[in-house]
Amino acid sequence: MADEQKTVDASLPEELALRDEVRWIKSEDLRLFRSLQESMNKIEPAYVATYPPTECGIATFTRDVLQSVAKYSPFSKPTVIAVKRDNEIEPYDRTVRCQIVKEQRQSYLDAADYVNGSAVDIVSIQHEYGIFGGDDGEYVLDLVAALQKPSVVTCHTVLQHPSPNQKRIIQELGRMCDAMIVMIKTGKQILVDVYGIDPKKVAVIPHGVPNVHRVSASSVKRALGVGADIPIMSTFGLISRGKGIENAIKAMPMILKRHPKTIYLVLGETHPGVRKHEGESYRNSLNDLVANLGLENHVRFNNRFLSLNELVRYLCATDVYITPYLSKDQITSGTLAYALGCGRAIVSTAYLYAEEVLGDNRGLLVEFGDPEAIAGAVCRVLDDPALRTELENNAYAYGRRAAWFNVAIDNLELFRRILLRRGQETGA
Amino acid sequence: MEMDLEIKVRSYSGASIIDLVGEVDAYTSGRFREMMVSVIEDGARNLVVSMTNVQYIDSSGLGALVGGLKRIREKDGRISIVCDRPQILKVFEITGLERVFPIYDNEKDAVERTDDTGA
Numbered sequence: 001m002a003d004e005q006k007t008v009d010a011s012l013p014e015e016l017a018l019r020d021e022v023r024w025i026k027s028e029d030l031r032l033f034r035s036l037q038e039s040m041n042k043i044e045p046a047y048v049a050t051y052p053p054t055e056c057g058i059a060t061f062t063r064d065v066l067q068s069v070a071k072y073s074p075f076s077k078p079t080v081i082a083v084k085r086d087n088e089i090e091p092y093d094r095t096v097r098c099q100i101v102k103e104q105r106q107s108y109l110d111a112a113d114y115v116n117g118s119a120v121d122i123v124s125i126q127h128e129y130g131i132f133g134g135d136d137g138e139y140v141l142d143l144v145a146a147l148q149k150p151s152v153v154t155c156h157t158v159l160q161h162p163s164p165n166q167k168r169i170i171q172e173l174g175r176m177c178d179a180m181i182v183m184i185k186t187g188k189q190i191l192v193d194v195y196g197i198d199p200k201k202v203a204v205i206p207h208g209v210p211n212v213h214r215v216s217a218s219s220v221k222r223a224l225g226v227g228a229d230i231p232i233m234s235t236f237g238l239i240s241r242g243k244g245i246e247n248a249i250k251a252m253p254m255i256l257k258r259h260p261k262t263i264y265l266v267l268g269e270t271h272p273g274v275r276k277h278e279g280e281s282y283r284n285s286l287n288d289l290v291a292n293l294g295l296e297n298h299v300r301f302n303n304r305f306l307s308l309n310e311l312v313r314y315l316c317a318t319d320v321y322i323t324p325y326l327s328k329d330q331i332t333s334g335t336l337a338y339a340l341g342c343g344r345a346i347v348s349t350a351y352l353y354a355e356e357v358l359g360d361n362r363g364l365l366v367e368f369g370d371p372e373a374i375a376g377a378v379c380r381v382l383d384d385p386a387l388r389t390e391l392e393n394n395a396y397a398y399g400r401r402a403a404w405f406n407v408a409i410d411n412l413e414l415f416r417r418i419l420l421r422r423g424q425e426t427g428a
Numbered sequence: 429m430e431m432d433l434e435i436k437v438r439s440y441s442g443a444s445i446i447d448l449v450g451e452v453d454a455y456t457s458g459r460f461r462e463m464m465v466s467v468i469e470d471g472a473r474n475l476v477v478s479m480t481n482v483q484y485i486d487s488s489g490l491g492a493l494v495g496g497l498k499r500i501r502e503k504d505g506r507i508s509i510v511c512d513r514p515q516i517l518k519v520f521e522i523t524g525l526e527r528v529f530p531i532y533d534n535e536k537d538a539v540e541r542t543d544d545t546g547a
Contacts, residue, residue, distance in 0.1 A: 019454040024491025036494070041524035071487035072523050211486070213432075213455050405453065405486035412522045 019211075025074040037075055043415050044119050045069065046079040048111070048143065049126035051096060054084065055272050055305050057238065057334050058126050058156060064208055065124075066095065068408035079120055081111045083131050103133040105142060112146035122415050123151040127173065129166060130273075136166050144176045150418050154181040158190045158331045170195045178418045181411075183207045183332045184356040190331075203414050206357075207332055208407035209341025209399045212312055220317040231259050231382050234318040236267035236311060237335040240274045241282050244324040244349065247371045249289050252298055254375035259382050264295075264322075267302045267314055315342040319388075320381050323348040326368055330354075341403065343396030345388045347377040362394040432456060435463050443539040444472035449481040452489030460489065464496035473505035476538045479516055490525060497529070506530075508538040 025036070049062040066078050080096045087101055098114040100107045115123055125140065132140040144151055153173050159166060174180055174197040181203050182188050188204050191197040218228035226232065233255075235245060245266055255262050269275075270283050283303065290299045306314070315321065321339040323346070330351040337357070339346050346363035348354040358365060364380065366373035381388050400406075433456035434449040444467050452460055467475060477493065479485070497507050511517060512533040520526040532538040 024487050024494065036528055039524050039527040041522060211453055400484070406484065409519055409522060413518060416522055
């Protein structure tokens with residue numbers, strides 16, 4: 001079956017859409033409230049990271065954190081220093097005021113010069129080894145060393161067993177920056193134990209999740225044109241081999257024995273970096289597996305980059321969300337965070353992020369690479385409405401704490417404390 | 429466990445009190461804004477917004493408060509906040525709105541304006 005035939009229509013009535021607010025200080029208010037402008041705290045942050053339209057998890061994260069922080073500082077103008085793979089022209093939006101070309105070392109120093117000569121108060125660096133140039137992305141150290149403004153490093157990968165060079169980079173960043181952010185407590189513990197980072201320098205701020213009010217899965221299914229009695233499992237995100245989706249597909253025949261109408265939705269396109277190197281070979285192997293197991297009517301792929309509204313709609317229609325990932329070391333997962341935010345019952349392999357956020361009965365953990373365990377956990381949820389409700393409630397409660405607006409407040413509070421301390425040190 | 433916002437209005441010692449229970453966010457702030465407009469149009473000039481039982485307020489909730497302040501100032505009135513929850517107080521602190529809205533930890537002080545330092 002072609003992808004088009006397998007795609008589920010994601011259009012839904014407006015009342016189920018994510019709501020957002022316009023900027024909350026209107027121009028007419030500004031005329032009346034000159035005093036408001038003077039009274040409000042103004043922090044000008046700059047973000048160093050990949051940025052949309054680049055398709056990657058860090059780019060999406062950066063846009064989300066920028067937008068949510070900006071909502072609390074309406075008189076500020078956030079800046080993005082976009083890190084891009086090569087010299088091609090990217091149609092960035094106006095927040096991108098400077099660009100770093102990944103493998104051009106001078107562009108890191110130029111970016112530092114830009115920041116040092118600008119009104120930027122504080123620099124937020126989104127760190128992932130792969131997005132920066134040099135061995136293990138070591139060019140980022142040139143940037144941080146040349147900055148004359150305070151900096152905060154958000155660590156998206158914290159390896160338990162780093163190479164000597166990977167370890168050196170994190171240690172250097174930890175020494176030079178004012179604070180590091182990780183998204184779970186385990187990440188902080190690793191930074192302290194493995195890298196020797198001062199614990200007082202590490203803040204734990206959860207991965208943000210969309211502000212979603214709960215709706216019943218059956219009402220969303222109706223809008224999607226799916227019967228309320230059809231159990232939906234789903235996995236979303238940029239597809240690559242590490243996702244372990246083949247194990248969830250192999251679990252399907254066992255699940256179908258108990259719940260014969262179940263559908264598994266695999267939502268998202270192949271990771272652009274993966275597609276560049278190996279094309280669609282992983283997705284094709286998944287398609288072959290589906291065909292070999294005779295699951296054409298039960299596994300559906302939606303091979304494109306989904307908008308946030310589409311994602312939330314699919315998630316709200318989901319009965320069991322699955323992250324069957326293969327790497328124990330994974331310290332964060334935006335897709336799992338989003339599923340928590342939507343209050344879904346979740347089955348996941350026990351990677352570090354899942355272990356922590358799905359603790360206290362917020363989800364079910366299974367062994368790596370074990371389709372039978374996935375099937376068992378999914379059936380437990382589908383068979384037991386009380387368990388499912390408990391998992392959903394616990395997940396949603398966790399997600400409310402991690403709603404983007406709360407994450408924004410935590411980020412701003414950290415920025416404020418750092419600027420206050422720097423101000424005290426310099427007597428400003 | 430639906431997260432929502434309960435809004436109640438009452439009078440106390442000549443002041444109008446809006447009690448909020450729940451979350452003030454993009455989904456609920458419209459109702460809060462409408463309620464404030466209605467209370468102000470009905471003549472309230474000393475308006476107290478009790479946020480003691482608010483779990484979260486986001487920027488759209490703050491926007492509703494600022495809109496209400498604008499409207500009541502045009503009529504020579506004022507808005508005070510009652511709140512003792514650190515999470516909510518932190519929002520007013522990081523935005524600087526604590527210098528715009530007088531914030532009290534109890535209703536009596538808010539109504540009587542015992543330390544009238546508000547804008």
